[in-house]
Amino acid sequence: MDPNEAARTLERELERGRELIAAAGTLEALDGAKIALLGRKAPIPAVQSSIGSLPGDARRELGRRTNVAFAELRSALEARRAELEEGAEDELLRADAVDVTLPGRRPRPGSLHPLTLVQERMVEIFTRMGYRVAEGPEIEDEWHNFEALNIPPDHPARTMKDSLYVDVPGLLLRTETSAVQIRTMESQDPPVYVVVPGRVYRREAVDATHLSVFHQLECLAVDEGLSLADLKGTLEAFAHEMFGPQIQARITPDYFPFVEPGAQMAVSCFICNGVGCRVCGNGWLEQGGAGMVHPTVLENCGYDAERYTGFAFGLGIERVAMVRYGVNDMRLLVEGDVRFLEQFEGVA
Numbered sequence: 001m002d003p004n005e006a007a008r009t010l011e012r013e014l015e016r017g018r019e020l021i022a023a024a025g026t027l028e029a030l031d032g033a034k035i036a037l038l039g040r041k042a043p044i045p046a047v048q049s050s051i052g053s054l055p056g057d058a059r060r061e062l063g064r065r066t067n068v069a070f071a072e073l074r075s076a077l078e079a080r081r082a083e084l085e086e087g088a089e090d091e092l093l094r095a096d097a098v099d100v101t102l103p104g105r106r107p108r109p110g111s112l113h114p115l116t117l118v119q120e121r122m123v124e125i126f127t128r129m130g131y132r133v134a135e136g137p138e139i140e141d142e143w144h145n146f147e148a149l150n151i152p153p154d155h156p157a158r159t160m161k162d163s164l165y166v167d168v169p170g171l172l173l174r175t176e177t178s179a180v181q182i183r184t185m186e187s188q189d190p191p192v193y194v195v196v197p198g199r200v201y202r203r204e205a206v207d208a209t210h211l212s213v214f215h216q217l218e219c220l221a222v223d224e225g226l227s228l229a230d231l232k233g234t235l236e237a238f239a240h241e242m243f244g245p246q247i248q249a250r251i252t253p254d255y256f257p258f259v260e261p262g263a264q265m266a267v268s269c270f271i272c273n274g275v276g277c278r279v280c281g282n283g284w285l286e287q288g289g290a291g292m293v294h295p296t297v298l299e300n301c302g303y304d305a306e307r308y309t310g311f312a313f314g315l316g317i318e319r320v321a322m323v324r325y326g327v328n329d330m331r332l333l334v335e336g337d338v339r340f341l342e343q344f345e346g347v348a
C-alpha cells in the first residue's frame, strides 16, 4: 500500500469512527461499530498489516500514526460504552421506580371456611367443659381402627367395599376418629376427657348428605361412675351452646360394636322446633352415633372395666355446619365455590 494512501485511510477511518461511535445508541450498536472499525476486515488493521513492507522512515511514521488511530478509537469506544451502561442502569431504575402517589392495592382478606368455623366453635365448647384435644394419624392400622374397637374381622365395616385401604397391608384410611379413643387410652391412665376433631374416609356414594371424605368430632369420657345420663347431659349442653337454648337432644337405641348400650343422637330441628318440616322430616336431625364405651374396648386398652365406665360419641362436623348455617347440600362445603364461601366472611 502507498504510504500516502495509507495515511489518508487512517484519517478517513478516524473520522468515520468518531461518527459511528457517537451515533451508537445501544450497547449492541456499539459492538457493531467496534467490529466495523477494528475487526479483522476493517481498513485500519489492513493498513497495520501492510506497514511491514515499507522502507524504514515511512514504516516508523505510519506505525506511529496507526497506533495513535487505534488508541483514539479504543478510548472513544470505552467512553461511549460507559455512557451507554450508565444509561441502561438509569432505564432500569426508572422502570422499577415506585410511584408513591398511586393509591395502594388493598389485599382482599379471605375468611375461615365454614367447617373450620364450626370445628373451632365445637372444640371451644368442649374445652370449656374441661375436655382436651387429642389427635391421631389419618392412615391407621387395623388394630386401632377395628379390632381394639371391638369390630371383629368378619364385620361388614371391614370389607374393601366400605373402607379405603392403602397399598401397605394392614393399613387403611381411618373410617372414624374413634381410633384415637384407643390411642388416647393406650397412652394415659383414667380419667380421660378428650375431643378428637379430624378427617375420616369412607367409600360412600357422594350425595347431598354424604361425602367420602368428611369430618368428625369424637368425644370420649372415661371415669368412675359415668352413666348414660352423663352422655345425654353432655350432648344437651353442647347442643344448647351450639344451636341455642331451645334445642333439645335425644338419644335412641342403636347398635355400634364399640358401645354398649349404643345410641343414635339427634337434636330437635332448629327450623320447626321439633314439629316436623321439609328439612328434618320428623322433627329431629341426626348428629351421629353414641353410647357407653364397651367393656371390651376398655380392657383392650388395659383399663379396669369393673372400676371405670365411659361414654363416647362422634359428631359429624358437616352435619353440625348444615344445621348451624342452614346449608341444604353437604357438597357445597367442599366444592370451594367462592360465591358460597364469601357468605361466611365475618361469621362466627
Ligand SMILES: [Zn+2]
Pocket (backbone or CB within 6 Å): 269, 270, 271, 272, 273, 274, 275, 276, 277, 278, 279, 280, 281, 283, 284
Ligand atoms: Zn324441622
